[in-house]
Amino acid sequence: MSNISRRKLITTGVVAATGVAGLAAANRIARRYGLVPPDSSGFYGPGETLTYAAQRLLTRHSLAREFPRSMISKVPFRNETAPSSEEFKRHQAAGFSDWKLAVDGMVAHPASFSLADLKSLPTHSQITEVVCEEGWSYVAEWIGTPLHNVLDAVGVLPQARYIVYFSIEKDWWESIDMADSTHPQTFLTMGMNDGDLPVGFGGPLRLRLPRQLGYKSVKYITRITATDSLKHFGKGLGSASPEAGYAWYAGI
Numbered sequence: 001m002s003n004i005s006r007r008k009l010i011t012t013g014v015v016a017a018t019g020v021a022g023l024a025a026a027n028r029i030a031r032r033y034g035l036v037p038p039d040s041s042g043f044y045g046p047g048e049t050l051t052y053a054a055q056r057l058l059t060r061h062s063l064a065r066e067f068p069r070s071m072i073s074k075v076p077f078r079n080e081t082a083p084s085s086e087e088f089k090r091h092q093a094a095g096f097s098d099w100k101l102a103v104d105g106m107v108a109h110p111a112s113f114s115l116a117d118l119k120s121l122p123t124h125s126q127i128t129e130v131v132c133e134e135g136w137s138y139v140a141e142w143i144g145t146p147l148h149n150v151l152d153a154v155g156v157l158p159q160a161r162y163i164v165y166f167s168i169e170k171d172w173w174e175s176i177d178m179a180d181s182t183h184p185q186t187f188l189t190m191g192m193n194d195g196d197l198p199v200g201f202g203g204p205l206r207l208r209l210p211r212q213l214g215y216k217s218v219k220y221i222t223r224i225t226a227t228d229s230l231k232h233f234g235k236g237l238g239s240a241s242p243e244a245g246y247a248w249y250a251g252i
């Protein structure tokens, strides 16, 4: 069976099951096809599973909307944060010359990338929106290298199912599946609106992911790791967000 008709069949199954026998049946089908998010347990679990399974089957390869330059927000709203740690202040004082991105886990060649290393990879720009779950948003130009360039450089093993990424702010970490990790708009971002990425917006290095809500676009990235299971990260729910009551998959 071709990929498309197989996908259509599974989608029809998931949707029909919702109507006929409710969430439980849809969940059984999602489970059979490995479309269960890491935060699928608990009260909201069945709903999270249905959202994730349906999005993966229907919109896996779709692109987030890109805007014309004239739509770039004049005053981008931002969370007024800069990491308060001494470690970050030291990096900032040194112009981030020693900032490193460690890449490890299920990869053939674990490596560490400086900002200069990352800038030497093919870079692109995208004009996309940051959408916060609180209801505000803004449009900016983001310049960086698609995450898949770094994943290709280290040789992610075929067993890997997720990429987990960590901020220098210890309580900010997230993970995404391989569909989002290799999505062309998932960027390791070093520039914004024609300049370096300002600290307030996550500089020197941020993972921008316009297909999901703002909280997945973690700022001040220092490490990414490839894994086949999220059980051993934090409370095993996939990221810090579900530990605080937000969905792991925040597709928009």
Ligand SMILES: Nc1nc2c(c(=O)[nH]1)N[C@H]1C(S)=C(S)[C@@H](COP(=O)(O)O)O[C@H]1N2
Pocket: 077, 078, 079, 080, 081, 130, 131, 132, 133, 167, 169, 172, 200, 201, 202, 213, 214, 215, 216, 217, 218, 219, 220
């Ligand atoms: N390290 C870190 N990353 C973060 C946050 C944060 O406080 N710390 N806030 C998140 C949230 S909730 C949103 S909506 C966006 C906000 O992006 P902005 O500051 O560029 O507007 O960043 C996300 N990434």
Ligand SMILES: [Mo]
Pocket: 131, 132, 133, 134, 214, 215
């Ligand atoms: Mo947010």
